[in-house]
Amino acid sequence: MATNESVSPWDLLGDPTRRAIVERLATQALAVGELADHLPVSRPAVSQHLKVLKDAGLVSDRADGTRRVYRLNPAGVSALRDQLDTFWQRALSGYQDVVEDDTTTQEDS
Template sequence: MPTNGVKVLGALADDTRRAVFESLPQGPKAVGEIAEALGVTSSAVSQHLKVLREARLVMMRPQGNRRLYSLDPRGLADARDYLEQFWPSAIAAYSAALSEAKAAPEGE
C-alpha cells in the first residue's frame, strides 16, 4: 500500500493538477476562480481538486453556496517525510562524487 507521500507525488505528476495546486498559495479560491485563471472547465478543476484532496494537498471549506479550496500542509509534510528517507544516501553519493573529483588528476 503506497504511503501518502507517494500519493502526493502521483497527484502532482499531472501538469494541470499541479497548476491547480500552485494557484492556491496566495489564499483560498473557488472552483470558478481557479478554472478561469487556468483556462480549463470548472468540471475539470473539480476532478483535479478531488485527487488533490485525497492526497491531502488541498482542503475545502464551505462559504455560503461556494466551496473555497486552500493548501493543506499535511500533504506537503507527507511528501517531505517520504523524500527525507532518501536524503542520507543522496548526501553520501554526493560526498563520494566530490571525493572522487578531488582525487582525480587535473585535466581529466
C-alpha cells in the same frame, strides 16, 4: 483521512494542471470557479483535480454559500515534501551528494 499516503507524490504533482492549482492555492484560498477561470481547462476538470488533491490530504475545502473554497492543507504539504525528501535520501545515500555541497543556498532554514 488527511495526508493519505496511498498516492505517490509523483502522481499527485505529475500533472501540470494540478501543480498550477497547488501553486495558486499557495497564494490564496480560492473557489472552484475562480480557479478554473485562470486555468486552460473546464470547471469540472478542476473539480476532479481537487478531489484527487483532497483525497491525498493536500487541500481542504470549506462551504461558503454556494461556493466551495479550497485551501492548502499544511500537514498535507509537509507530508508530501517529506516523501519527496525520502526519495532523494534513498536515491543519493551511498552516492556523493553534490547538491547540498553546492552551497548556493542563500539561507539556512
